Amino acid sequence: xxxxxxxxxxxxxxxxxxxxxxxxxxxxxxxxxxxxxxxxxxxxxxxxxxxxxxxxxxxxxxxxxxxxxxxxxxxxxxxxxxxxxxxxxxxxxxxxxxxxxxxxxxxxxxxxxxxxxxxxxxxxxxxxxxxxxxxxxxxxxxxxxxxxxxxxxxxxxxxxxxxxxxxxxxxxxxxxxxxxxxxxxxxxxxxxxxxxxxxxxxxxxxxxxxxxxxxxxxxxxxxxxxxxxxxxxxxxxxxxxxxxxxxxxxxxxxxxxxxxxxxxxxxxxxxxxxxx
Numbered sequence: 055x056x057x058x059x060x061x062x063x064x065x066x067x068x069x070x071x072x073x074x075x076x077x078x079x080x081x082x083x084x085x086x087x088x089x090x091x092x093x094x095x096x097x098x099x100x101x102x103x104x105x106x107x108x109x110x111x112x113x114x115x116x117x118x119x120x121x122x123x124x125x126x127x128x129x130x131x132x133x134x135x136x137x138x139x140x141x142x143x144x145x146x147x148x149x150x151x152x153x154x155x156x157x158x159x160x161x162x163x164x165x166x167x168x169x170x171x172x173x174x175x176x177x178x179x180x181x182x183x184x185x186x187x188x189x190x191x192x193x194x195x196x197x198x199x200x201x202x203x204x205x206x207x208x209x210x211x212x213x214x215x216x217x218x219x220x221x222x223x224x225x226x227x228x229x230x231x232x233x234x235x236x237x238x239x240x241x242x243x244x245x246x247x248x249x250x251x252x253x254x255x256x257x258x259x260x261x262x263x264x265x266x267x268x269x270x271x272x273x274x275x276x277x278x279x280x281x282x283x284x285x286x287x288x289x290x291x292x293x294x295x296x297x298x299x300x301x302x303x304x305x306x307x308x309x310x311x312x313x314x315x316x317x318x319x320x321x322x323x324x325x326x327x328x329x330x
């Protein structure tokens with residue numbers, strides 16, 4: 055037994071000495087699973103991508119699920135696009151997001167929170183005056199079926215303002231954090247009479263402002279306070295930070311937003327027909 059132990063010790067000692075003569079090992083260059091040098095959605099239009107962003111939620115026999123704004127919870131999370139998908143289909147705007155005539159558009163992706171939150175910038179509350187709170191049981195696919203023609207017209211206005219006619223990325227489109235850059239959207243401005251009553255749609259399209267956050271300089275801000283826009287656009291908390299940036303599609307680029315933004319109050323569009 056003692057002889058066996060001595061043999062084992064000698065073997066280990068020799069192995070240790072021989073390891074000192076091994077050549078230098080190749081360097082291991084680790085890349086995480088989420089690492090990518092390419093944009094994964096460049097073979098998809100904005101509409102094709104949007105339709106993939108449905109909540110992984112269990113639905114009941116009526117197709118309903120409970121809204122969950124906590125994005126750490128699997129289910130009808132606020133970061134998905136269930137309501138935007140349904141809204142686009144309801145007003146027949148698929149072609150606006152599916153067009154391939156230009157690659158120079160920016161699509162602001164209104165997530166579920168942007169529709170169902172609890173302030174006046176959330177789409178459902180701003181149009182109907184009523185919010186859908188957490189744990190509301192709802193089927194987004196059919197939710198807009200009960201909206202009036204006037205409400206659907208306002209919904210069209212909201213969607214059109216969130217499509218920008220230029221390609222807006224963090225860099226180099228917005229060169230530094232201390233400038234505001236104005237772009238046009240697909241939404242016409244509203245002409246008002248001397249009493250402030252809407253009378254017609256303008257031939258001029260509504261402006262939108264992009265800037266970079268001073269404190270987080272990679273973050274895009276939309277209609278930031280101080281931008282050269284009317285008070286209806288950049289005051290009363292109507293500015294918004296982009297939540298997720300730079301989803302590159304074959305027909306433009308997309309950014310997620312957690313709240314809607316505006317140029318003029320959307321209520322002005324109630325009786326002014328927005329064309330497809």
